[in-house]
Amino acid sequence: MNPIINLIIELVSGALGGNIAGGLLKSLNLGPVGNSIAGIVGGGLGGQILSMMMHADGASAGAAGGGLDIGSIVAQIVGGGIGGGVVMVIVGFIRQMMGGASAR
Numbered sequence: 001m002n003p004i005i006n007l008i009i010e011l012v013s014g015a016l017g018g019n020i021a022g023g024l025l026k027s028l029n030l031g032p033v034g035n036s037i038a039g040i041v042g043g044g045l046g047g048q049i050l051s052m053m054m055h056a057d058g059a060s061a062g063a064a065g066g067g068l069d070i071g072s073i074v075a076q077i078v079g080g081g082i083g084g085g086v087v088m089v090i091v092g093f094i095r096q097m098m099g100g101a102s103a104r
Contacts (some may be wrong), residue, residue, distance in 0.1 A: 010080035019036060
């Protein structure tokens with residue numbers, strides 16, 4: 001698949017993951033914009049890390065041939081969403097520890 005499409009999937013999934021985590025963890029919520037930004041950063045990082053781990057195992061050989069591999073798409077969505085949620089929680093925790101009020 002096209003690397004740009006992969007990155008877009010990871011970034012959008014990260015934004016969704018950040019907003020879902022912010023909705024579930026009200027005390028760490030950064031507001032919609034903050035959750036989205038932290039999620040986008042985490043989605044890009046999480047998706048890339050998971051993608052590297054999959055390529056190291058040879059699990060996405062179908063995608064390397066240029067085909068549409070549903071497994072790699074699902075992995076990008078999961079990696080991006082989890083990465084986005086994790087980064088949002090880390091940033092929210094740091095903000096809370098520094099004495100910043102949560103943006104609700």
